Amino acid sequence: MNRRRFVRNMCLGGIATFGFPIVNFAQVKQRGRFVFVLLRGGFDGLAAVVPYGDPAYRSLRSGFAYDESDLTVLNDMFGLAPGLAPLRDLWQRDELAVIHAMAIPYRTRSHFDGQAILETGIDRPVGSSDGWLNRLLQVMTGDRSGIAIASGMPRSLTGPFEVQTWSPTQLGTVSDEYLGRLAVLYRTDAALYGRFESAMQQQDLVGEEPMAGGGARRGGITPLLQAAARILKQEDGPNIAAVEFSGWDTHANQGLAGGALDRLLGQLAEGLVAFRTEMAGAWSNTTVVVMTEFGRTARPNGTRGTDHGTAGAGFVLGPQVAKSIVLSDWPGLSDAALFEGRDLKPTLDTRAVLKGAVGGTFDLTPAQLDRIFPASSGVRGAFELMK
């Protein structure tokens, strides 16, 4: 049996208690959608969003400083690295806010602590706290659900609100007959049947096409973001998603255009553009935020890379962005301006950006935002980012 038909049959015959009911266009609702893309490893903001206009930039980054002509120029201070060139289109459509000199609210150069702070949305490492996306789901009202597009449940989504996960499996290796028989078995189990059915349906939505090429399924972020789009664009599907992209811990040989880091940036930009394309009409109320746990040292290290630093860059994308801007209270790159003499100084709190982005996407009140980000009442949301 063809899987698509198989899933339809299962839905019609079964009890759709979990996951997505069949699309019913008579009930289309306008719902915000939000995707949090976490770049794990500490992404080098100075190499991605290049402050070519800062007088100290060239000497500070000697060895791998970009020329203005290499960049997608955003304004007279900043330009996007060559790998990020595909984002030019979003910039021109007023769908891209570039954030710089942003950092988590706690000073650490530990991946573990940094990611914990970013993902829990609190201001210091507390071992057991839940993720801020899960609190967002708890605080929101109405129809909403979350999904992790990741090989493990990211901390940002953990918590009492039940969320789904999706990761590229190699289900191509199992037959539809096998899945059909499993479905018969699962029908006898009221607690699990809805979940199994939902899994089949998710798999059906994601389809095979974007994963063509077998191995490509597990590599790069483009297939993940395309899969995310196929799931998120369903009416009544999940509308909060967390996506992860690792490999940013560039201690050595970052390179320039075409180098190791630039290729990663290229994957990121292409993935974001592919996500936008795949979302089609559903893009109109979708916001994507891209962040990392920390920026990297302002100066290169001895192995033509950079070490763990402090402030860095991030992105907010989507039609709900007020207009394309670089949001930054730029601290400068002079020796005196650097944080502890080595890192870009933080002038903007990640939570201010997140409050602005989710607040604008879902029309949340300041009180709701303070529940999502505890102990952040002193951090003003960057609401000007969004329409």
Next chain:
Amino acid sequence: MNATIRALNRFGLGAHVGERRRIDDPKGWLRAQLQGGAPELRAPLEATPAAIAAAIRDFRAAGQGDQQARQQARRRLVDIAAAESHAALTARATTERPFVERLVAFWSNHLCVSVGAKVLVAPLAGSYEREAIRPHVLGRFEDMLLASAKHPAMLVYLDNFQSIGPASRGAQFSGVRGQQRRGLNENYARELLELHTLGVDGGYTQQDVLQLARILTGWTVTGLARSGPMQNARPRARRRPVQVRQDANGTIGFAFQELLHEPGSKTVLGTKYGEDGVEEGERAIRAFARHPSTARFVATKLVTHFVADDPPAQAVDRVTRTFRDTDGDLRAVATVLVDLQDAWDERLRKFRTPQDWLIAVLRAFNAEASENVMPLLRQLRHPLWSPQSPKGFGDKVQEWADPDSLLNRAELARTVARRLRAQRIDPRTLLDVVDVPASDPLNKFLADNSIAADERIALALAGPAFQWR
């Protein structure tokens, strides 16, 4: 409900084919496993104390070297973790006292460390389970707690090894030589109260956490060589140089460094601890182990693990009483779990975590844990000793039975079954390891010769009956 299958799967780690017929008295079979000490697990050859210490010191020394040297040194740490994981998983897959191994896994997760958090934890996590947890699972909770508190894995994982009393002598000359000034780290103190003993609502305050952190200053790790926060530190003006004892060749272990210990008396949970060096912390930890909130917190967690995601109140009460009345005698506590009526109620089911599921697959076929098991556990999002937070892994259905995970199991079951093809197993024998009524379609599928035998095996392993314990 079949009580033998429940004993094998709920309290044990999954039935072997044929095993149910060898057990006449399920509760007696479980109680018998609790007799005698916990089974020892010897260190793998790659993970002797000397090997661990050497690998860690080399890793720290390689910090200065080139990237290749660093990667090689890191590789050794990861290899130790892999050897330890393999040993621990083999014990779970092959043990004849599966109830005791389940207790090891439970307590190891309750007082968890995580190899994902800090690379230095990786080579220590296995020895942590072997040395701090395993010997005490049929002993006293307070001894386990104290062994955990003093194990280098925990001291590193929750940062206590670098916590310095603000008024300690050590604090006066930290910060020299341009090092970042270090001070009190309350991470372990907080988790000790919140996650290991009283529980988040157990009745302690931020002041208690701070005071406890002060009590625990000086609890640090020796043998890390390039580690000690005080290494090479020299006091300011006119004091004699103070050398922190550093054992550059010995094994890695607990050390109490008076120099880093916050002087003076401290008060935690209303008890005053006069200045008494390491004994302050030892007394405090034993007191937390006997705190009434701890009995309830731990009992709730145990009943959640062994009975139901929503633990029945009367069961929690009973285990709480036993824990309290025996001052945390974990053999008595394990015994009372077997006696709980709710544990045998067929309406109350526990969903197998990925580790439970994979071990049960291995046990069904009397297979050993191969080196493939760790990657499979990663794919199932449940690698050994790698929780995302000090809270440990959860064990409720909502944490593990998401649609994607069910598909993952379906896929893996198919792969495992294909690998077993050579063994020519009759798929019907798998009805031995699950509890399904005669009307269940699994009976029909397993007997259906028109379906390939390996697919039938996969259906048994991926079907709903095998997902519960």
